[in-house]
Amino acid sequence: MDHEDKLLFDDWLWEMxxxxxxxxxxxxxxxxxxxxxxxxxxISATTAIAEDDVNPxxxxxxxxxxxxxxxxxxxxxxxxxxxxxRRYTVAIRKASDGVLHLMGSVPFTE
Numbered sequence: 001m002d003h004e005d006k007l008l009f010d011d012w013l014w015e016m017x018x019x020x021x022x023x024x025x026x027x028x029x030x031x032x033x034x035x036x037x038x039x040x041x042x043i044s045a046t047t048a049i050a051e052d053d054v055n056p057x058x059x060x061x062x063x064x065x066x067x068x069x070x071x072x073x074x075x076x077x078x079x080x081x082x083x084x085x086r087r088y089t090v091a092i093r094k095a096s097d098g099v100l101h102l103m104g105s106v107p108f109t110e
Contacts, residue, residue, distance in 0.1 A: 047099065049098055
């Protein structure tokens, strides 16, 4: 497969079947991508604090700029956004009560 024909990591993650997404462990993300021939990009991450009674995926989906869709999973969920002619997938993982990790291939300078 040419580099141009390769499935982008963001598309691979977004299109993952629900059961596989629910079972996905962060520590296995790179190896899972490699097993399917998907190039693993540099991942940017940040931590956010949220109120416990708020669904962070739904909240960010409703107020985030450029967010087109969202998916829920057993560990949090995914946001799908468009930025400068490219589509990105951002994972939101609940670390503990009120603490969230946001991770994606989009550079935080964007």
